[in-house]
Amino acid sequence: MPQAISSSNLHDSHLHDHYLENGEHLISHDAKVSDIGIWLKKAWDDIPNAPGVSLFYGFMMWFAILSVFLLFHQEPVWIFKLSTFFVMLSPFLATGLYYIAQQLEQGKQPSLRASMLAWCNNTSEICSFALALGLITAAWSLATPLIAALSQAGSLLIVNPDEGVLGFLKSEAGLKFMVFFMIGASIVSAFVFSISVITLPMLLKTPKVGVINAMILSFKVVMENKLVMAAWALTIAVLLTIGLVTLGFAMLIIMPLLGYASWHAFNQLIEFDNAQ
DSSP states (O other), X not given: OOSSOEEEEOSSTTEEEEEOTTOOEEEEEOOOTTHHHHHHHHHHHHGGGSHHHHHHHHHHHHHHHHHHHHHTTTOHHHHHHHHHHHHHHHHHHTHHHHHHHHHHHTTOOOOHHHHHTGGGGGHHHHHHHHHHHHHHHHHHHHHHHHXXXXXTOTTOOOSSGGXXXXXXHHSHHHHHHHHHHHHHHHHHXXXXXXXXXXXXXXXXXXXXXXXXXXXXHHHHHHHHTHHHHHHHHHHHHHXXXXXXXXXXXXXXXXXXXXXXXXHHHHHHHEEEOTTO
């Protein structure tokens, strides 16, 4: 029995087999860029099948983003820091949406309460993953003031306080901060994305897979589908950016859309070997 995840190509170059520590066999499938449209279309069709619970999660994200903007309107660095916090923790925040998509897939009517408690089905592993994301986010939060200091943005005095973030971005220090911030955020977000793509859906679907195995497998699947995953990450980034620049209003739809699409992506990418 293998002691760690190993993978090798099957006879079909579009399939890859993976063996977990417990001997369970999983098969990952290669995807095409055009599949992203299919994932989003399926997600769009899911929303009217569970409109209330879908909008609830969208509303929660909208409220969080709007609250951050209103509370830190005069502190642009904090707005960028907390915006990144939401982006990095969005995989964990979407756990309830994965559960809803799973219930719809099984022809069941999901309940809001059950979706909010979905993580209880695999508490230790899901909480361990949340802790891992939290540590990464905390490390990034500590790095953000350093970026501000290097770009002299932390001591920037906005001439017109009424302009808030706009005044910050129009300044030389603000623009310099944005360049360094975006480079750092892109690197960290890419890493978080690579270990998150299938991790939470897998932990939600089966308790037999540990969080470390799930993260390693997620990274392997991303490496097997570099172009598709890069396009999917860019799609997510664009949609989240739209959500942020609209002060979270667009997140009413974007949040459930991305949550459901991520579940459909997982279902296409990962196949459980039921013949064991």
